[in-house]
Amino acid sequence: MFSKMIKIRDREIHIVSIIFLIPSLIFMILFIFYPIVDSFILSLHSWNGIDPVKTFVGFENWKILITDIRFWKALKNNLLILFLSIIIQMPVAILLALAMDYVGRKFNFLRSIYFLPMLMSSVAIGFLFRYAYDPQFGIIAGILNMLNIDITIDILGNPNISIFAIIAVICWQFIPFYFILYVASISSIPVELYEAAKIDGSNYFNYAKEIVIPYISPTIKSGIILSIVGSLKYFDLIYVMTEGGPNGGTDLMATYMYKNSFVSLKLGYGATIAFAMLIIISIISFITFKKLNTAEK
Numbered sequence: 001m002f003s004k005m006i007k008i009r010d011r012e013i014h015i016v017s018i019i020f021l022i023p024s025l026i027f028m029i030l031f032i033f034y035p036i037v038d039s040f041i042l043s044l045h046s047w048n049g050i051d052p053v054k055t056f057v058g059f060e061n062w063k064i065l066i067t068d069i070r071f072w073k074a075l076k077n078n079l080l081i082l083f084l085s086i087i088i089q090m091p092v093a094i095l096l097a098l099a100m101d102y103v104g105r106k107f108n109f110l111r112s113i114y115f116l117p118m119l120m121s122s123v124a125i126g127f128l129f130r131y132a133y134d135p136q137f138g139i140i141a142g143i144l145n146m147l148n149i150d151i152t153i154d155i156l157g158n159p160n161i162s163i164f165a166i167i168a169v170i171c172w173q174f175i176p177f178y179f180i181l182y183v184a185s186i187s188s189i190p191v192e193l194y195e196a197a198k199i200d201g202s203n204y205f206n207y208a209k210e211i212v213i214p215y216i217s218p219t220i221k222s223g224i225i226l227s228i229v230g231s232l233k234y235f236d237l238i239y240v241m242t243e244g245g246p247n248g249g250t251d252l253m254a255t256y257m258y259k260n261s262f263v264s265l266k267l268g269y270g271a272t273i274a275f276a277m278l279i280i281i282s283i284i285s286f287i288t289f290k291k292l293n294t295a296e297k
Contacts, residue, residue, distance in 0.1 A: 036278065042271035049267045061272040071273065074244075074251040075280065081167055081252070082231035082284075086224060088171045093178035094220070098208050100179075101186045111183065118176045126240030129169045130156065133241075156242050159249030166241060166250055170234070178223050185219035186212060221292045228288055232281045253277045 043061050045054040065071055096114060100107070117125070132139045135154040144151055155165045189212065197207040213220075235254035238244065244251035244259065251259075253273060261270025 036275075039271045039275050039278075042268055043275050045268045047267045048265040049261075050265070054268070057268070061269050064269065065272050065276060070248050070251065071253070071256060071276075073248055074253050074256040077163055077250065078232050078234070078252050080163065081170065081234060082228055084164075084167050085170060085174070085227050085231050088167075089175050089178055089227060090220065090223060092171070093175050093223070094182055094213075096175070096179045097182035097186055098212065100183055101212070102204055111180070114179055115176045117173045118180075120173075122173070122236040123240050125169065125173055126237045129165075130241045133165060156250075157246050159246050162242060162246065163250050166238060169241070170237065173237070174227075174230070178227075181219060181223055182216060185216040189215050224292070225285065225288060229281060229285060232284065233277065253280075 042054075044056060044058060046057045046061070047054040100110065120128075131137065133155040135141055135152050135157070138155075140153060140155065144153070156162050193211050193215075194207060197211060202210070233254055234252055235258065238250055238252055239255050239258065242250045244255040248256075254277070257270050257273040257277065260266045260273060
């Protein structure tokens with residue numbers, strides 16, 4: 001009798017759980033799964049976004065994508081941003097967080113100062129640095145004029161250095177995010193561990209190396225994942241600063257997709273690029289998750 005009551009109760013709990021999950025499931029179907037499926041279907045058509053009829057072309061858009069040099073160049077730029085973002089943003093953010101932990105609460109106001117770039121929108125930052133890099137009126141041009149050096153450096157107009165100039169801005173914008181993330185993680189470390197380390201005669205460097213870094217390693221891994229996903233779908237900052245120029249030198253997958261879809265009005269091909277982005281981001285994220293989990297074990 002008692003076992004039957006337990007089974008009935010478990011069944012009721014399952015039914016109630018399913019009922020409460022239905023709104024979330026509907027939301028996911030409408031705003032996640034349906035757009036993904038619709039994007040793939042659109043990639044099989046040729047459509048300018050205006051005509052009521054879409055022309056079915058099969059996998060023709062995918063064949064074009066495979067041989068599209070500009071797309072692979074955009075992917076290369078995404079991977080370059082991904083690599084440099086991780087090796088610059090993560091170490092700098094960790095060092096700043098450790099420095100903040102070392103000086104203690106006396107300099108808490110520095111947290112607000114460090115976090116200021118995150119309070120600005122990417123569009124505002126893009127316009128700010130677009131003018132800062134201006135070859136006539138920018139900061140570098142002003143410094144060169146002060147030093148009486150008659151050299152004009154068009155940073156964003158040079159295809160060899162423009163992508164690195166943008167990466168510098170991206171790091172400036174997002175290091176504060178990871179800094180706050182690591183500060184919060186470090187603040188959760190029990191004070192007793194630091195006191196025990198001091199009693200053992202360890203300095204702060206050894207304490208950070210042997211205790212802090214291992215303790216916050218899950219947060220570091222989360223930061224790496226966030227950086228990878230963000231690096232593969234950057235758009236607004238790049239588009240505001242260079243629109244993917246010069247000559248596609250700073251094009252990313254997202255900017256290239258936007259230009260094909262809404263500038264060239266090739267929505268079918270734009271959908272192909274968007275779906276390819278989904279595949280690439282999913283594969284890289286899956287591999288990263290697997291590698292990080294393997295390293296943890």
